[in-house]
Amino acid sequence: MKRIILILFVFICTHSFAQKLSVSSDKNPAIVGEQILIQYSIDTQGNNFKSPNFNGLRVLSGPNPSTQSSYSFVNGKSQNSTKTTYSYYLKATKEGTFNISPATIKVDGKTIKSKSYQLKIVKGSDKNKAQQKALSDNLFIKVDVSKRKIVVGEQIIVTYKLFNRLELNNTELSELPDLNGFWTKDLETSSRFKRDVIDGVTYNVATIKKSVLTAQKSGNLIIDPMELKCSIRVMNNKRNRGFFSNNYQIQEEYISSKSITINVTELPSPPPNFYGAVGEFTIKSEVDNTTANTNEAITYKLTITGTGNIELIEPLAIQFPDDFEVYDPKISDRIFEGGRKRSIKTFEYLLIPRYEGEYTINSSSLVYYNNKTNKYNTKKTTQHNLIINANGNTEDENSTINQQIIKTEKKDIHYIFTTTKLKEIRDNILNKNLFIVIFFLPIFLIILLRIYNTIVGKTDTNSSNWKKKKANKIALKRLKYAQNCINNNDFESFFEEIEKSLLGYFADKFKVSIADLSKETVSTHFYTNAIDINTKKQFIALLDECEFARYAPSNNKNAQMGDFLNKAKHIIIEVETALR
């Protein structure tokens, strides 16, 4: 029982001990420029390893994980152990004490943290320095620039060359230059080593990179350094060489080129049509057909040949006739050494003339800066005359679609008046009081006149005039009343109304009082107003009949009454028409 507990205890102990992330380095303190190996190890398998922060130390490689597992069987007891190691190769660039922050790892869901580690870097001895110097003498990158003072748009060639006298195992680009402010075009290079002798010393030389740079802006532009990681095979100078041990070891070194400043100056006051072409160019334009039919394609080809930043030349502003449909140009180029050698760029425009007629494509010009003569030059294309004939097959249906609408898009104010009639500045109205007096005076007078008429005018001719106008209306009213009497069979009043209406009408019409009415006066008035004699006779006859019928009883009075009414109406209408 006791033994079991002991075994259990031991087991637990070992288990808990295993959960530790230890950190170690191969040398502490280390010398500036030396390679340092830092290892993090744990006695189990973990995951999610988080790198520490190497403050100021350069990581050459890592983390490189490695796992060891061993299985041993001793005296009937089996032992199984696993070890995981994460290793880093560091390099210190300056002396001092560097604090490496703790790294973490996850084991069975638990996060295990290492201790922070202090690394001391000390100054190397003269021997070390000499070693460094010997290295930089034997292995270096040289940058060649074709020109250090250029203008905007001018091109330079930058060549990076590796000089080597050591046994190089492997090289790897670790940092490419940024080349801000340049348009870069890499040229093909062969990285094969060639022999080259400088000052009596033989080097193996390889061209790593060759580019054509075109300056895009003015100022001091920096070609920043290029860094190369080299693996060198060095002789192991340690004494205790084993029988099987290798005499050589691989050393990793970082070498970088020097940065170079290029002075780029602004172009001297560019002419208006200058769009940044620098170099030496010629320009040529071609048209495949000078006579064509409408709606048939014509190709206009513009060729630029020369040396310089030809790749960056934009299509020229060509004035094509408005009636041509122009498509975006097809751009093709054959560039040699980024334009350092004679290159060709062509712009091919497809033109479709829509209307017949004679057109000209005006010559367009390319303005460039010649960096050899330091002057602006202008090259012009030829002018092309085109004759477009009407296509016989043009469909009439489309003719309306092709009509152009004249548009005025810009708006401006109208032009000034050139003549004027100047007047005194004053309120351009009549005085309010004056206006009231002048305006209301006639109105007041009119009203006065009206009042005067209504008071005085009853016996006046004016009132009789009024009566005359109203005469037929009154008569008609009476006749209507008479009609009512027929309906009521009121014979007495019917005849009376007929008589009254006729007499009243007559009196009003001829301006006589009813008292003066007699058959004689009626006939004279009829005569003076030139009314038909028949009407006069009818009028008198009707009056007589009325008188008669009023007092003589009759059998069919109703029919008689209707007859009378119509007659009376007829007479009044006759008189009215005669007097008009």
Added chain:
Amino acid sequence: MKLKTLIITLLVSISSYASNQLFEKANKAYNNLDYTSAITLYDSILNIGLESSELYYNLGNCHYKSQDWANAIWHYEKSLKLEKNDKTIQNLELANLKIIDRIEEIPQLFYKKWWSSFISIFNTFYWQLISILITWLALTIKILSQFSNYKKKRFLSILYSILLISVFATYSSYQENITKKEAIIFTSSIVVNSAPTINSTNLFTLHSGSKIEILDTIGEWINIKIASGSSGWIKESSCKFL
């Protein structure tokens, strides 16, 4: 008094020749794109005491070309007060596009629109003359019909109805052109207050070139109304009366 007016008219007739020359000189300056000297020349005509719709229009153009929108609008409006002209209205529309404020006008009812376009056919003075002329004509016809056999009752009644319309038109025209006070904002930006005190609530902000109608005045404060119908109080000094 009579002598004074006589002298003034005499002076005016003499100066009108000189000022016409000034006008032509200013036009030349305008053609030479020298707008500042054109403005001073045109202004000197105004200083003599003469004006015309065309003069204000040309001044408006000068200010428009020198991008002084508020002044341009003021002069175009002034020109329109004297005489309606399509060119002036179109230029004013363009100038109104240039200013900061875009005031949405409340659409008027159709009969109001017709009526206002009808009364703008003549200016107030002519409307006054027309009404007076018609009343006197009516009186003459009335008297003629009273004392002779000249009888045109129908004509008279037509005349009366025309008279009624013209009286209304005169009144509206008077209200529109004489009683209604308008102004253009000249300060680059001004806050419109809810009451004639600085501490009152800020309602909205107006910028130079906006047209305002003046409803009331209290001291240096004026009660204003803009075409969108909003109203408030601003200081009189920030605008120029038309």
